Amino acid sequence: MTSTEQSRRKYDALADRYEEIFFYVADVGRRLVDVAAPQPGARVLDVGAGRGAVARAALVRGCVVTAVDSSGGMVARLRSDHPTITARQLDASRLDFPDGSFDLVAAGFLVQVLDDPAAALAEFRRVLAPGGTVALSLERQTVGRLGWLHELNARFFGSPGETADALSADRLDTLLAEAGFDRLTRTEVDIPKPMADPRALWNWLALQGVPQALETLPPDRAAEFRRAFFAGAEEMHDEGGIVLDFGATLHRGVSAPK
Numbered sequence: 734m735t736s737t738e739q740s741r742r743k744y745d746a747l748a749d750r751y752e753e754i755f756f757y758v759a760d761v762g763r764r765l766v767d768v769a770a771p772q773p774g775a776r777v778l779d780v781g782a783g784r785g786a787v788a789r790a791a792l793v794r795g796c797v798v799t800a801v802d803s804s805g806g807m808v809a810r811l812r813s814d815h816p817t818i819t820a821r822q823l824d825a826s827r828l829d830f831p832d833g834s835f836d837l838v839a840a841g842f843l844v845q846v847l848d849d850p851a852a853a854l855a856e857f858r859r860v861l862a863p864g865g866t867v868a869l870s871l872e873r874q875t876v877g878r879l880g881w882l883h884e885l886n887a888r889f890f891g892s893p894g895e896t897a898d899a900l901s902a903d904r905l906d907t908l909l910a911e912a913g914f915d916r917l918t919r920t921e922v923d924i925p926k927p928m929a930d931p932r933a934l935w936n937w938l939a940l941q942g943v944p945q946a947l948e949t950l951p952p953d954r955a956a957e958f959r960r961a962f963f964a965g966a967e968e969m970h971d972e973g974g975i976v977l978d979f980g981a982t983l984h985r986g987v988s989a990p991k
């Protein structure tokens with residue numbers, strides 16, 4: 734299976750609970766659109782739209798919104814949840830729109846999951862009108878006081894490949910400049926999420942399929958994971974509380990004259 738097919742399946746499977754798990758995306762979507770500040774009536778393309786965190790914020794501003802995603806499951810939900818948005822199943826690097834079709838191309842937490850972000854940025858510039866705006870959010874890797882949980886996951890399930898060569902904010906600005914965007918700005922966003930107790934943290938992990946992952950381990954290993962998890966979570970709870978420290982960087986640029 735190619736990485737594109739894998740990604741499609743992953744997001745198809747996540748579509749119905751996506752914004753429940755990733756509770757910060759709606760907030761970041763609003764802030765990203767605030768940073769881009771499109772005028773009412775502006776033609777906005779949300780790429781890798783997911784459940785529409787960015788698209789919704791653009792609709793609220795009176796924009797004419799098109800949303801695309803490579804996952805059929807996400808596109809189906811976009812169509813049923815937001816009938817006024819034009820939703821299409823398309824890949825970010827092959828946008829089926831004529832040159833200069835949009836005033837703003839926005840993408841929330843997309844570029845970090847692409848194999849070839851440069852190809853997508855070139856396509857974003859192509860479909861933007863001259864002087865149009867690009868706005869991208871990028872997840873900031875924050876481990877902080879949750880280091881114990883990352884170590885636990887690595888010990889039982891191996892290190893997640895995604896974080897090994899994660900796209901940095903500096904690298905993204907370089908790619909934006911190389912793709913022909915200038916007047917680049919960057920805004921940092923912090924989204925701490927306090928969890929009431931260890932059980933609440935467990936329930937949040939459960940939404941992401943941790944119980945199913947544990948079923949792939951021998952029963953004694955699964956029990957060991959649970960014990961180590963609750964011991965680590967109790968300790969964090971007692972030492973200042975459990976907080977998920979999410980963060981994002983918002984990148985904005987303008988399509989430079991060709």
Ligand SMILES: C[S@@+](CC[C@H](N)C(=O)[O-])C[C@H]1O[C@@H](n2cnc3c(N)ncnc32)[C@H](O)[C@@H]1O
Nearest residue numbers: 744758781782783786802803804824825841842
């Ligand atoms: C991390 S989610 C972000 C969703 C949404 N933008 C948000 O801010 O909540 C990434 C989304 O990009 C989509 N995606 C992944 N690879 C893509 C590609 N090559 N082209 C278009 N969409 C893609 C996924 O299906 C998923 O919906």
